[in-house]
Amino acid sequence: MNSKKILITGGAGFIGSALIRHIIDNTEHHVVNIDKLTYAGNLESLISIENSDRYAFEQVDICDVNTIKRVFTEHQPDIIMHLAAESHVDRSIDEPGAFIQTNIVGTYVLLEEARNYWTNLTDSKKDDFKFHHVSTDEVYGDLEGLDDLFTEDTPYAPSSPYSAAKASSDHLVRAWQRTFKFPTLITNCSNNYGPYQFPEKLIPLVILNALEGKDLPIYGDGKQIRDWLYMDDHARALLHVALTGEIGETYNIGGHNEIQNIDVVKTICAVLDDLVPSKHDNITKYKQLITFVSDRAGHDVRYAIDASKIKNELNWTPDETFATGIRKTIKWYLANATWCKRVKDGSYQGERLGVIKNG
Structure with missing residues (x-):
């Protein structure tokens, strides 16, 4: 396959940086990373490339x-992969305005400037151009039955300001495809985990709190069910969809790992017991640190993805089980204490390192 120039928004975030590392390490494609560098953007996650x-x-x-117009003009991308978003549910409840601005207005700006750029491309370049919008399973809302699954045709019923903003951006992308024949693709993924994830998310929060002997907070009764997707599997899927997916289609990407939150935390504790037994006073097993806190407002009980379409049509399946992926994740956090410390104390935001490269 010919080398493509892929413009990735939000490339310094958790999923975006995994995608960029995958592309640079495993393909001949070129990457232009655009990122605002909010709290969630960390260029230290891209040091290896x-x-x-x-x-x-x-x-x-x-x-x-x-600035978006200038970037398109200067870099002349073949594919746009749009990952930039405010994505933390708790933050969206506290300050929804930022989510409306980035996830809805930002997507509109990107769509319009991308459409203007695409309209003026030569025929061959225009025919090959794609706009891949990366979304979440949270737009579908809450599943009722234990056997129900989100499909690409599940009606949208978002519960939080975050998922409502993402649902809005999905609708914009579909409208641009239908009205303007703009060549778009959409993917909706389940919960991601793995190395380089921001420590306020459940899995890294539990790992790092346990190592420090701090409480492991669980919302409500901890019986909320999520489908866990290892970030390297997601990165592979995203690039595969961008290169081979059908214009106008949506693909759900899942990890085939439905687990209750309480069992996720207990699994982490068990792996830590094996790898680094507790040395904290009065704590012999990390699960003793588990505490239950008031449930999140509007907390959905169960998400689960039917990923049969991407398997059957694009021949993609995840490589990692939760058991293998969580062990890799924990080992990474144990081996990268400096990265974790710099994120937790905020010093990662104060230095630009040598990663910023314009042009």
Whole structure:
């Protein structure tokens, strides 16, 4: 396959950085990473590929029309993969405005500037262009029965300001495809986990709190069910869809790992017991640190994805089980204490390292 220039929004985030590392390490494609560098953007997650001559970085707010226009003109991308988003549910409950601005307005700006850019491409380049919008299973809302699954045709019923904003962005992408014949794809993924995840998310929070002998907070009774997807599997799926997916289609990406939150935490505790037995006073097993806290407002009980379409049509399946993926994840956090410390104390935001490369 010919080398493509892929413009990735939100490439310094958890999933975006995994996608960029995958592309640079395993393909001949070129990457342009645009990221605003909010709290969730961490260029230290891209150190391993920072010196590649197939990688460029632009610090850009996707709501900035003129800068987005310049980036398209200068870099001439073949594919756009749109991952930039405010994504933390708790933060969306506290401050929904930022989610409306980035997830809805930002997606609109990106769509319009991408459409203007695409309209002026030559025939062959225009025919090959794709806009891949990366979304979440949370747009579907809550599943009722234990046997129900989200399919690509499940009606949207978002519960939080975050998922409502993402649902809105999905609708915009579909409208641009239908109205303007703009070549779009959408993927909706289940819960991601793995190395480099921001420590306020459940899995890294539990790992790091346990190592420090702190409480392991669980919302409600901990029986909420999620389908867990290892981030390297997701990165593979995203690139595969961007390169081979059918224009106008949606693909659900799941990990085939439905687990209650309480069991996720207990599994982490058991692996830590094996790898680094507790040395904290009065704690012989990490699960003794588990505490239950008031449930999140509007907390959905169960998410589960039917990923048969991407398997049957694009021949993609995840490589990792939760058992293998969580062990890899825990080992990574144990081996990367400096990265974790710099994220937790905020120092990662104060230095730009050598990763920023314009042009």
